Amino acid sequence: MAQPTDAARRAPLSRDRVLRAAVALADGTGIEALSMRRLAQELGVVPMALYKHVANKEELLDGMVDAVVGGIGSPDPGPDWRAAVRGRILAAREALRSHPWALQVIRSRSGPTPALLAHMDAVIGSFRTGGLSVDLTHHVMHALGSRILGFTQEVFDAPPATATAPGTGPDPRAAEQDATFRQLAERYPYVAELAGASAHDDDSVVGQGCDDQFEFEFALDLLLDGFERLRQQGWTSSAAGGRAD
Amino acid sequence: MAQPTDAARRAPLSRDRVLRAAVALADGTGIEALSMRRLAQELGVVPMALYKHVANKEELLDGMVDAVVGGIGSPDPGPDWRAAVRGRILAAREALRSHPWALQVIRSRSGPTPALLAHMDAVIGSFRTGGLSVDLTHHVMHALGSRILGFTQEVFDAPPATATAPGTGPDPRAAEQDATFRQLAERYPYVAELAGASAHDDDSVVGQGCDDQFEFEFALDLLLDGFERLRQQGWTSSAAGGRAD
DNA sequence: TCGAAAGGTGTACGGCGTACACCTGGCACT
DNA sequence: AGTGCCAGGTGTACGCCGTACACCTTTCGA
Numbered sequence: 001m002a003q004p005t006d007a008a009r010r011a012p013l014s015r016d017r018v019l020r021a022a023v024a025l026a027d028g029t030g031i032e033a034l035s036m037r038r039l040a041q042e043l044g045v046v047p048m049a050l051y052k053h054v055a056n057k058e059e060l061l062d063g064m065v066d067a068v069v070g071g072i073g074s075p076d077p078g079p080d081w082r083a084a085v086r087g088r089i090l091a092a093r094e095a096l097r098s099h100p101w102a103l104q105v106i107r108s109r110s111g112p113t114p115a116l117l118a119h120m121d122a123v124i125g126s127f128r129t130g131g132l133s134v135d136l137t138h139h140v141m142h143a144l145g146s147r148i149l150g151f152t153q154e155v156f157d158a159p160p161a162t163a164t165a166p167g168t169g170p171d172p173r174a175a176e177q178d179a180t181f182r183q184l185a186e187r188y189p190y191v192a193e194l195a196g197a198s199a200h201d202d203d204s205v206v207g208q209g210c211d212d213q214f215e216f217e218f219a220l221d222l223l224l225d226g227f228e229r230l231r232q233q234g235w236t237s238s239a240a241g242g243r244a245d
Numbered sequence: 246m247a248q249p250t251d252a253a254r255r256a257p258l259s260r261d262r263v264l265r266a267a268v269a270l271a272d273g274t275g276i277e278a279l280s281m282r283r284l285a286q287e288l289g290v291v292p293m294a295l296y297k298h299v300a301n302k303e304e305l306l307d308g309m310v311d312a313v314v315g316g317i318g319s320p321d322p323g324p325d326w327r328a329a330v331r332g333r334i335l336a337a338r339e340a341l342r343s344h345p346w347a348l349q350v351i352r353s354r355s356g357p358t359p360a361l362l363a364h365m366d367a368v369i370g371s372f373r374t375g376g377l378s379v380d381l382t383h384h385v386m387h388a389l390g391s392r393i394l395g396f397t398q399e400v401f402d403a404p405p406a407t408a409t410a411p412g413t414g415p416d417p418r419a420a421e422q423d424a425t426f427r428q429l430a431e432r433y434p435y436v437a438e439l440a441g442a443s444a445h446d447d448d449s450v451v452g453q454g455c456d457d458q459f460e461f462e463f464a465l466d467l468l469l470d471g472f473e474r475l476r477q478q479g480w481t482s483s484a485a486g487g488r489a490d
Numbered sequence: 491t492c493g494a495a496a497g498g499t500g501t502a503c504g505g506c507g508t509a510c511a512c513c514t515g516g517c518a519c520t
Numbered sequence: 521a522g523t524g525c526c527a528g529g530t531g532t533a534c535g536c537c538g539t540a541c542a543c544c545t546t547t548c549g550a
Contacts, residue, residue: 013528036507048508049529057507082469089465107352132472135482140472218482220334222471223464224327227377227385230467237380237463258497281538293539294498302538492550499544506537513530520523 013045015053019063023099026064031101036060061105062113068102069115071095074122081130088123089144117188124190138194143219258290260298264308268344271309276346281305306350307358313347314360316340319367326375333368334389362433369435383439388464 021043026034036057040047054060072095075087096102106116120141127137185192266288271279281302285292299305317340320332341347351361365386372382430437 035505037505046530048510048531051508052528082473086465086469090462104353108349127472130476132476133481136472136475136480139482140475143468143472217335219468220331222475223388223467224331226467226471227372227381227388228327230381230385231375231377235381236378237384280536282536291499293500293541296539297497494549495547497544497546499542501540501542503540504538507535509532509534511530511532514526514528516525516527518523518525520521 013043013049013053015063018043018050018053018060019067022060022064023067026101027099031105034101058109062109065102065106065109066113066115068095068099069106069113069119072115072119081126081132084126084130085123088119088126092119117184117191121188121191124194128190128193134193139218141194143222145219258288258294258298260308263288263295263298263305264312267305267309268312271346272344276349279346303354307354310347310351310354311358311360313340313344314351314358314364317360317364326371326377329371329375330368333364333371337364362429362436366433366436369439373435373438379438384463386439388467390464 018039022034022039025039025042036050037047039060040050043050050060054063069092072088072092075084075091078084112120123144124137124141127140128134132140181192185196263284267279267284270284270287281295282292284305285295288295295305299308314337317333317337320329320336323329357365368389369382369386372385373379377385426437430441
């Protein structure tokens, strides 16, 4: 009853603790069972207490994604771009495998979170330093598509969740957008390079400049070409690993 | 007020009308704004009336997906498997483009709907009659992955929504499952062929027999190989269409 | 004529996200 | 030492959701 030992009054909560508890809850009971009320209960707290640490459920989900994606870690680049990309993507896969809800959440959210952007930037960087042109890298990213995590397609379609208050006209925001873009370009240079290249004839910040249909067919043909090559070689899965010839 | 002209008492509702209204509503206001209440209101009806035509919201969503996917239509097979698959997949893409919510719904539901199975069966059929082995076709389907619509990965993970009541042991259901499987095999022979091949050492009905990691790396390497080939060729998008060589 | 469906209605319940007013304990500053 | 601020936890309440259940009406075949 004395004040000190009474400290069983539970650790004082924090954005980080909330996020970790949310991840654990989603891991344990599935993402659809994750409600603010349930999460609060898990933390021994009244639901509204959570809102002192996350703005709303959407932000909670974003935070959870970032917590998972942030733990991907980067295997050292090395000279071989192919190995670097391969390693990074498989690392991402590994990070997401233990949190099956993450992919679904990423897809359902509109924009990429910072950790997601960082991951993309690293992959794009591997392609660029490996000698692929900006042009080719752009299409290659589209071709990888959800393979890189499950979000590439959408990433270029929506700006990364800048707090654009509605109501005012679209015009006076241009300068502000430009500033945030420059900031973003500093942090994620390769992302910016690609975004800039595909936005040449478009005034929006991260252009709609890419032709969805083209990207889709680019990737589709790449795969179909690969399939045909395998067929010609009489490929079998038991002989896989070493490409014949 | 007489009985005949009083027929403004609205068309008598039907599963089909409900489904069509739901699709229209989702198209117009987005899938997240589609609620049973809102849909009922749109139809000039009390919410519970819908439940006379669909079992619940999940079945409504399935029905909507089937309505969209069912309208894909099959361009004639032709001798060239590559063109056939390409045409079919692009047709699917076209069908889904005007219903952006469909992909998301398909991914969020657990099992494939009949129309989905039919589409898959057609694509698999093109590969098989084109000369790809069952083995290769299997991996190729995984490689196409979400490219074929957005669902291939999950399709083999869960049985297609058979009403498996919980509570009883897993044993006495075997015969019943076998029957439904045979029925399914008749309707979707190519799907069955693949399912059978990848389930050789597994007693579940549609086996967990495939190695996710292998499938993932198969597709990834296929793409990376393609990227490298393009890099070597100095590929540019402006010269695309005719593969340089 | 009648009884049984089939189909639309009304009410109600439990759960959700969250707005808003409130309390409270510890800390900075006088 | 006193005081006022404020970060952080609380309680209540609102409007939405899906849907169980009992009810009423219309229609139609026997």
